[in-house]
Amino acid sequence: MNWDQVEGSWKMQKGKIMSKWGKLTDDDIESIKGKRTELLGLIQSRYGRAKNEAELEIDKWVELLS
Incomplete structure (x- = not known):
């Protein structure tokens, strides 16, 4: 899954x-x-x-969604 797919299914990923x-x-996720x-x-x-740590964390999470 790539970020465009995550964004498109944002509510489903909540x-x-x-x-x-x-x-x-919930408000954070909605915003x-x-x-x-x-x-x-x-x-x-x-x-x-740190920014790079958070980016890696997001990237790993997105990979697990695939």
Whole structure:
């Protein structure tokens, strides 16, 4: 799966997102609306991750969706 597919099925991925990143709220997920940069920023702020760490985490999660 690539990010375009994730973005297109964002609402369907909501449960998986919340399982992976439990510190994100329903409102966070709704406001992200599939935008990778928004997800990246929230992971960085909520989990104290560096940008490259958060990017790798997102990439690995997307790979597991395939």
